[in-house]
Amino acid sequence: MTSSLGAASDEVIHAVSVIATKRGGFELSDAQIAWVVDGFTRGEVAPEQMSSLLMAIYLRGMNRREIATWTRAMIDSGRRMDLTGLRRDGRPLTTVDKHSTGGVGDKITLPLTPLVASFGVAVPQLSGRGLGHTGGTLDKLESIPGWRAEVSTEEMFAQLEQVGAVICAAGADLAPADRKLYALRDVTGTVESIPLLATSIMSKKIAEGTGALVLDVKTGSGAFLPDESDARELASTMVELGHDAGVDTRALITDMSVPLGLAVGNAVEVAESVEVLGGGGPADVVELTLALAREMLDAAGLPDADPASHLANGRAMDSWRSMIAAQGGDPDAPLPVARHQEVVTADRDGIVTDMDARAVGDAAWRLGGGRSKPGESVSAEAGVIIHAKPGDPIRAGQPLFTLHTQDEERIAGARSSLDGAFRIEDGGTDRRGAGDRPLILDSVRFTR
Incomplete structure (x- = not known):
């Protein structure tokens, strides 16, 4: 990339010139x-423009310089929050947050936030809407x-002090x-940039204003960055940006070649999250929830927490119920159910050996989930x-998916x-369909 930093300082900046430069x-x-x-x-x-x-x-x-400058410009477009004054029983609260780059069936924020908060840590989870083929945490919870x-x-501050957990939209400022x-x-x-x-x-x-941040950077067919080298570059870039800003930032690189869990959508993912909080749920959702929770608790100064x-x-479930009720929700209300359902069945006997996460995400999007x-x-x-x-x-005729x-x-x-x-093939035992590819591929910490 060629530098434009030598341009005259009195150059008039306008949108077309910025576009043309890049x-x-x-x-820039x-x-x-x-x-x-x-x-x-x-x-x-x-x-x-x-x-x-x-x-x-x-x-x-x-x-790297452009990315850091762009990040500062976006921060400076509004205000910064100060969470250092949060207290409970007169003691300061440690704050730690988590962010996922998004994936198919990725409902981890829902069980993870109240789980970490149940240990007395404040989790200010500012979340977003659906982006592309992946669902949005706020869209899910609004069911x-x-x-x-x-x-x-x-x-938000009051809920963090009283409940310890909040999942909400970022303020307009x-x-x-x-x-x-x-x-x-x-x-x-x-x-995908x-x-x-x-x-x-x-x-x-x-x-x-969180004190620590754990990132879940996904790679595989259902991720925004299917190539693992791109995911590693993104993870390293974000960890460096966090460190430079004084935020203890670390990342896990996780597989998104197969959908997480068995539910992809909005209300159906909430239901699966509640199963996890109740001590059940799909093994992969539980595995990733616990791995991220351990990272967050370690960053919060609780390395031995289980x-x-x-x-x-039941403590995580109690935290969930309190968090939902604090934002006006009824944790006991039945979730909405679709008027129309259709089953997609297998056309032969065998072993399911592969499943494209992106295709499943696209199907949920086409059904109205995005x-x-x-x-x-x-x-x-x-x-x-x-x-x-x-x-x-x-076996032939058995359900593969319900739409x-x-x-x-x-x-x-x-x-x-x-x-x-x-x-579907005659043999094969690889549950993840990627040559014994683990769910958690690597971790990234700051090094320089």
Whole structure:
């Protein structure tokens, strides 16, 4: 990448010149980045202009300095929260957060947040809406009757002190540049850009004010970054950004070649999360929940805590119920059920040897579980239930998937997404369908 830092200091900056700089493969100067992020936030840079710049960044990339500058500009577009004053029984509360880059069936935030909070740690989980083929945590939780994603800063602080856990939308004044860019990336085919992913995630988390951060960076067919080397680059970039900002940041790189759990959608993922909090649930969801909980508790100064014990003794469930009720939700209310369901069956006997996570995510999206433009509503009822995963035996005519939707006309599109999404063979025992590929591939810590 060629530098543009030698440009004259009195150069007039405007949107077209910034786009042209990056389109030509040159570095953006600090002044250009600060100007364009501020201008877009205030509405002086039009969405179509920012869309062009996002595509140029997607194609041309950004270096370490540009990424750091873009992150600071997004943080500076709003205010920073200060969580250091949180207290319980007169003692300061340690804060730790988690962020996932998103995957198919990735409902881990739902059981993880109350689980970690049940150990007396404050978990300020600022979450987002669905992006591309992956579901959004807020979309999932809004399937609980009465639950609300929008809480004031005062309500958030009070809930952290009283309950210890909050999952909510970021306030409009917290990295507002990212709020606008997040929606634009979703509909312009620029979600998978490593610089844009890193700056989006870290600007919110640094502005949030958490003391420590654990990242779940996914790779595989159902992730935004299917190539593992890209996932490692993203993890390292974000860990460095966090460290530079004084936030204890670490990452796990996890497999997303197969959907997590057996439920993909909104209400169906909430139901599966409650199973995990009750001491059950699919083994892979439990494994990742516990692995991330151990990292978070270690970062919070509790390296010997046993998160599995709080799934078994009900403390995590108590924390969940308190968290949902604090945001107006009824933890005992039945979750919405789709009007239309259709079963996809196996066409032969054998062993399920592969399952494409991306295809399953696309099917849930087509059933109404995701959005194709900013602000579009999603269906709480939409989703896919998986009945057999790689390694499972199956007979002809047995269910492979059940499709859930409010709109029967969506079923054909979902079925087409699942065509070729799985393999059934005469033999094979690999449960993850990737050559004994583990769920947790590696961990990343800061080194320099």
